[in-house]
Amino acid sequence: xxxxxxxxxxxxxxxxxxxxxxxxxxxxxxxxxxxxxxxxxxxxxxxxxxxxxxxxxxxxxxxxxxxxxxxxxxxxxxxxxxxxxxxxxxxxxxxxxxxxxxxxxxxxxxxxxxxxxxxxxxxxxxxxxxxxxxxxxxxxxxxxxxxxxxxxxxxxxxxxxxxxxxxxxxxxxxxxxxxxxxxxxxxxxxxxxxxxxxxxxxxxxxxxxxxxxxxxxxxx
Amino acid sequence: xxxxxxxxxxxxxxxxxxxxxxxxxxxxxxxxxxxxxxxxxxxxxxxxxxxxxxxxxxxxxxxxxxxxxxxxxxxxxxxxxxxxxxxxxxxxxxxxxxxxxxxxxxxxxxxxxxxxxxxxxxxxxxxxxxxxxxxxxxxxxxxxxxxxxxxxxxxxxxxxxxxxxxxxxxxxxxxxxxxxxxxxxxxxxxxxxxxxxxxxxxxxxxxxxxxxxxxxxxxx
DNA sequence: AGGGGTGTGGTACCCCGGTACTACGGTGGC
DNA sequence: GCCACCGTAGTACCGGGGTACCACACCCCT
Numbered sequence: 001x002x003x004x005x006x007x008x009x010x011x012x013x014x015x016x017x018x019x020x021x022x023x024x025x026x027x028x029x030x031x032x033x034x035x036x037x038x039x040x041x042x043x044x045x046x047x048x049x050x051x052x053x054x055x056x057x058x059x060x061x062x063x064x065x066x067x068x069x070x071x072x073x074x075x076x077x078x079x080x081x082x083x084x085x086x087x088x089x090x091x092x093x094x095x096x097x098x099x100x101x102x103x104x105x106x107x108x109x110x111x112x113x114x115x116x117x118x119x120x121x122x123x124x125x126x127x128x129x130x131x132x133x134x135x136x137x138x139x140x141x142x143x144x145x146x147x148x149x150x151x152x153x154x155x156x157x158x159x160x161x162x163x164x165x166x167x168x169x170x171x172x173x174x175x176x177x178x179x180x181x182x183x184x185x186x187x188x189x190x191x192x193x194x195x196x197x198x199x200x201x202x203x204x205x206x207x208x209x210x211x212x213x214x215x216x217x218x219x220x
Numbered sequence: 221x222x223x224x225x226x227x228x229x230x231x232x233x234x235x236x237x238x239x240x241x242x243x244x245x246x247x248x249x250x251x252x253x254x255x256x257x258x259x260x261x262x263x264x265x266x267x268x269x270x271x272x273x274x275x276x277x278x279x280x281x282x283x284x285x286x287x288x289x290x291x292x293x294x295x296x297x298x299x300x301x302x303x304x305x306x307x308x309x310x311x312x313x314x315x316x317x318x319x320x321x322x323x324x325x326x327x328x329x330x331x332x333x334x335x336x337x338x339x340x341x342x343x344x345x346x347x348x349x350x351x352x353x354x355x356x357x358x359x360x361x362x363x364x365x366x367x368x369x370x371x372x373x374x375x376x377x378x379x380x381x382x383x384x385x386x387x388x389x390x391x392x393x394x395x396x397x398x399x400x401x402x403x404x405x406x407x408x409x410x411x412x413x414x415x416x417x418x419x420x421x422x423x424x425x426x427x428x429x430x431x432x433x434x435x436x437x438x439x440x
Numbered sequence: 441a442g443g444g445g446t447g448t449g450g451t452a453c454c455c456c457g458g459t460a461c462t463a464c465g466g467t468g469g470c
Numbered sequence: 471g472c473c474a475c476c477g478t479a480g481t482a483c484c485g486g487g488g489t490a491c492c493a494c495a496c497c498c499c500t
Contacts, residue, residue, distance in 0.1 A: 158475090158476065158477085160476075160477065161476095169429075170429070171425050171426050171428075171429050173423075173456075173457090174456075174457070174458095175456085183477095183478075183479090184478075184479050184480080185479095186478085186479050186480055186481085187477075187478050187479055187480095189457080189458070189459090190477085190478075190479075190480095191477085191478095192457080192458075193458065193459070193460090196458080202458095203393075203457075203458075203486090204425065204457075204458085205391050205424065205425060205428055206391050208391075208425055208428050208429065209389075209390070209391050209428065212432050212439045213439045213440055215439070219295075219432045219433045219435070219439065220295065220433055378445085378446065378447085380446075380447065381446095393486075393487090394486075394487070394488095395486085403447095403448075403449090404448075404449055404450080405449095406448085406449050406450055406451085407447075407448050407449055407450095409487080409488075409489090410447085410448075410449075410450095411447085411448095412487085412488080413488065413489070413490090416488080422488095423456090423487075423488075424487075424488085441500105442499105442500090443498100443499085443500090444497105444498090444499090445496105445497085445498090445499105446495105446496085446497085446498105447494105447495090447496085447497105448493100448494085448495080448496100449492100449493075449494085449495105450491100450492080450493075451490100451491085451492085452489100452490090452491090453488100453489085453490090454487105454488090454489085455486105455487090455488085455489105456485105456486095456487080456488095457484105457485090457486085457487090458483105458484090458485090458486095459482100459483085459484085459485105460481100460482085460483090461480100461481085461482090462479100462480080462481085463478100463479080463480080464477105464478085464479085465476105465477090465478085466475100466476085466477085466478100467474100467475085467476085467477105468473100468474090468475085468476105469472100469473085469474085469475105470471100470472090470473090470474105
């Protein structure tokens, strides 16, 4: 029997996960945490096999929570689940000691098998990330120097802005960005406006092109 | 990094290819398939850049597997490798949509450069075959059949529409397209509308992304 | 002689994207 | 303690993009 703790700030999201997990005979949900601090406390109390960890949470975020849970040395493994397949998140999460990194739009079967893998000590990474992770970690290999030296056109952007630019490059509309990233549309517009100003793009289309040209987004 | 799937029914042959490919920094072997059906399934799961495809395999053969992989419209290119330099095989393979056709007794360097060429969208044909292929196809087409095999998502577009899509991909606005191509803006809008409808893009941004993904526009 | 596809053009309408502000809590630096 | 930056959020406004139509000349095919 695999025991799981769900850590996510969105009640609806937690509900969905709980429904999915509890439909499985070999998985038990021990509880739900709505932020990083709660996740740490509940892990210390209940010692779940796996913590299903969202990254973006109010207060202590998922990365830091992962770091502290892993640091305790318990047998609990952390499987990070996020909306984004952004490189920074993956790197940070895996550096923090996570055993896996999946994307929320994965198939339910993927999530379940990921949990089982992590519980048995294996590691899982979302297919869409694997490639870029390999690229990034292949410093020793030639041609990797190019990829991880940030394009000068992007250096003035903040991390958040680069995130937003990435999803702009994937074709998301402002409303989609707002809903999927849990932001107000006005906030998205503020971000987009600053990105356009900083990169000298006249509209989001130029930004999409920039995202491709700087390899922030790869053609698929 | 170029990812490759090896499809061959002989384990020893697969082993040889894998050793050769993995000795290269820029090539990764994603997996091995021992027949056509497996090749199709693994391609659907792993989306290699290139499938190294043997023709003679039990069950579904390499030609039919190539046809189905190409029909999915993914970016995976098929490089057919066979023991024989028979014309029928080459014709059938290239008609099936293969991007290349090499013979197994080729030099290792030839195979490697062939894989790299195919991965970037070019096509290769074994020197011993080229002549006869040209002769056979010369009657019908001016050599364009293989090299610019258009992405299936673009085949329904007219030449003019592909032209417009290209400049959309370069970030031109409707008014820019109109003035630079000496058209009325209403005409441009008509074209754009048809392009969006045919390609299933909801707005020009999706079209820009499509232009990049189909390599109609190259990142610079 | 008709018909379908293509390239061109027009009108009217609505909505999203982008701009121009303002604002405020948190964090980190000095 | 203060200031700068960042991420968040709001309002108001305008213009381009996209849609839904229609129209017509040209070409190719049967």
